[in-house]
Amino acid sequence: MSHKHKLLYVDDEPINLQLFQINFQKKFNVLTADSAIEGLEVLNNNTDISIVISDMKMPLMNGLEFIKLAKERFPEILYFILTGYGLTNEMSEAISSGMIIKYFSKPFNLNEIETTIEIALQKNMFG
């Protein structure tokens, strides 16, 4: 791997942030944020981020609200949700409208996340 993609992970649980960083740092350059607000700040400071994965249920602003804001400013980034909830109506709407590519459920599946992102990146590059 000549170049690691920059990935932002947003979750209000610090343990989740730490573990995500440890487990995905081999494949991605992982940045973390513990809230939607901080997530937007990180995005502003790192315009080369290509992937964003966000938790759904967070205080003040939930994952989809955060992604909606972020996508307005950074439409090129690939957005995903990682949540402990099952598939809700608003989530399936977000997928069908193309706001997010996919939702991952907690507890996360490392392989599923890595493969999905890789495929999405390739599609993004060629299409």
Next chain:
Amino acid sequence: MKLYNIKFKWNLFLNSDKILKKYTEEDFIIQLKARFVFYLIIGFVAALLILIPITTIIQYNNLSNQGINRPLLMVELTLTIALVGYLYLVILGYFRIVSHLILVTVFVTIWLVLFLDNSNIVAKLDTIVYVLVVLSAAPILISSKKKFIIVYTFGNVLLLVVFSIIVNKIYVEFGKTIFDYLLDTTMAMIFIGLVAYNNFRINNTALEKANNDIKAREEAERLLALSEKKYREMTEFLPQTIFEADLSGRIIYVNKFGLEKYGFTINDVKKGHYITDTLDSADIHRAKDNIGKLIQTGKPQTNHYIVSKKDGTKFPVQISTSLLKEDDKVVGIRGVSIDISELKRAEKEIKESRDQFQSLVENIPGITYRCKLDDNWTMLFMSGEIESLCGYPSSDFIQNKERSFASVIHPDDSKSVTFVVENAILNNNPWEIEFRIIHRNGHIRWVYEKGRAIKDDKDNLLYLDGFIFDDTQRKTAEIALTASEARYKHLFMTAPIAFSSVNLTGEITMVNKVFTDTLGYTIEDIPTIDFWWDKAYPDDKYRNEVKDQWGKRIKNAIINKTLVEPGEYILTDKCGKEHTMIVGASVHTDYILASFIDITERKIAEKNLRQSEDRFRAMIELLPHSVFVSDMKGRLLIINDAFCNELDCTKDQALGKTPMELGYLVDQNTQNEVSYLLNKIGVAENLETTIIKKDKSISYVYFSCRLLQFNEQPVILSSSINITSKKQIENELEKYRLNLEQLVKERTDDLAVANEELLSANEEYQAINEELYEKNQIIKKQNDDLNSALKHLKETQSQLIHSEKMATLGVLTAGVAHEINNPLNFIMGGYIGLDNYLTEINKHNSTTAVLLESIKTGIERTSAIVSSLNQFSRDNEIQSENCDIQTIIDNCLVMLNNKIKNKISINKKYGPEHSIILGNVGKMHQVFLNLLNNAIQAIDDYGVIEISIDKQENNLIVEISDTGHGISRENLSKITDPFFTTKNAGEGTGLGLAITQNIIKDHNGQLKFVSEINKGTSVIVSLPLNTQQ
């Protein structure tokens, strides 16, 4: 034995071939020379090793010589060491150098001894002899360059001269004698040198010549081999069999073609195969004779034989043989065998065709004969074909040698033959006659004979001439035809239809049995067609009508060459009874065949049926409800007045259309239900449904229908009873009831107060007590009404509470799921991180594997439970989600796992690959959780739950059967009622199945129960599949 062993060891020790293997590539002479030098050096060394101690001892003992002669001893030792060195060099392959070194060494040694020896002159001069000896050995040592011999010779001569001069100075007293001696020696040296030189040259030249000879011979051999190979190959590939055999007949060579042709392998030949082995046994003797002739005369022989291949198939060959000679001596024979099967076959074909031609000539049909006119028909001549006709040769009949011709004529025919022939002769006519002949094998042959009598000038009969033809085939056909006619007649007589046959003169020639049976007339009753007309049609007018019609029809049939058009007529039988019959006929060249089919019975049946149908129609018309019969496509066939009134249309407008076209819309659920029921049981009864009419007004009806067979077609008889007004009244009542409840509630409160007041004032108001009592009764009644209303309210409230509870539960589980999933995510992250970390630092072992695996399994299992919980929390009302029933049932089983574990075995029979219906995922979970939970609770100790999923037409059928305690017949109808429960208080609300029923109804599905006490219950859920998906 012992000696041999020693020799063996010695050989092992000095095996020159092994030691001198460096020379195997050299020519033979060098090899020999090298071996000689090798042994020579060994000899020298051995001699020196013996010599040195002996000379030392001699010198040591001979004190007069002042002890040991050190220079001599040194020379000897040096020589020994040098020789050992040479030996090594020889082994290394430096024979050429060593040979020179030896010569040089020996000469140097000899001359050193000569110069250094202090002994007397004679002893000194002796030593020169050694020079001569060594010089003579030079050609053995020297390998290639003969000039070296000259060099050595003259070197020694030179040294001798030098030596002479020195000796002459020392030993003056010898003077001339020494010179003479030296001269002689010099001459001897030169002579030996010359001899050695020539010896070497002759040897080498001879060797060269021998080498050239060998080369020439090798070349000649090579050419020979080449040519032999060429001939052998040519022979091998010749397309004929070539073989050689020795004088015993044993085959010693067969070419490749021959091996293939005869099916042998080269090994078969090698094993020993004789010429006679392939020859046909009949030919062996002849072949031996021929070979004998060949050997005697020496002339090549060509003969034809039959030979056999290895597999036994035989074929003809032409074999040409010649003698095989070696040095003019006969050693065997050589042969070429040519397959002449084709030739033979061609020959045979020609012969066959010739034979055929001959037989053709011989087989011109007809037997000519000449015979006498006597009882025996004595034959004078008869052609040979008679044999094929009667099985006896013609010679048998000539002059009645074996038998007379009369004896083969069928005895029944012999008289008529004699009669016909004699008659013809008498009238001077030729005759033709057919009669039978009895063949030798007993078969009868029909013959046709044509003959005439030959007379002399004086009209005296000389003999009879004629032909006899075999006529059996034609005659047999004729007989068969007669038999067939009889068969048809029989058929006619016994046919199951009445027939009569009338000829052209109007004569009735035949009537069959059925005719007589049906109409009673025999042929005697109706000898002509006129009798028939009068009897069968007694009414004049009708008869004339029929006659007229028939006349036309028969005319038409004759013109168009068709059958006579059948017609329906009323015929009177012999007893005067009338029959309705279909009469048809076919016109033939000389007769008319008429057929009569009695349809009287059918007519009566038809009439009865029509009457019954009329009755039925009248009844339908009288019914106050809509009644209609439609075909399977819904088109109306029969409708009554009530139906027309209901739809406000006339009968003519309605018939042939569908109710829908007339604006009679039944709601979709009912349609589904009706078609389901009709398919299943053929009847749908009293379905309460709504109908939307043309003017959009809604009617409530009880709708019934039933599948019927009508005129052998499936039809649907439907009826609908309008209950709109009844329904309206019900609705009014319901409204009224609700008002009443409210009223009662208000009034009860008032009354309660009033009641108390009344009670306290009881004594005071004794007078009006009775009145009050009366009122009380009214109140009591009202109270009862109120109570029942309350009970109903309570039920509604409970249902509300339950659905609220379910909704709350949904929210709750969703929250709980999320809260569990988050820490599960920590554990999963920790697990993956730990796993990777251990891999990185290489600290994985079996214990860590078990520990990590347990963490992972734990996460997975918890996650599965949470995810199935999640399915219930789906709070949407969407009815169009894809519900995979298999997955949903599996989810429910996860949820119920703790109740199932160790108690119940689950038996899944998932038929179709896809079991996806459209509906609400959360509610479907609720349905199957409920049904599975019931099944589990029905099982007290141990049992089986079988879950089967299957497709039937457009429905998904899920059947859940348990082996539990079952449901009694009276309870079975009540189990879907709200609040009906058989469980103990607290265990069930009695709402589960009611809600399940409702959800399934919302999904256009059906729920059915089949149960038997103590055997178990089967729940059958049928849900419509969305076929578009």
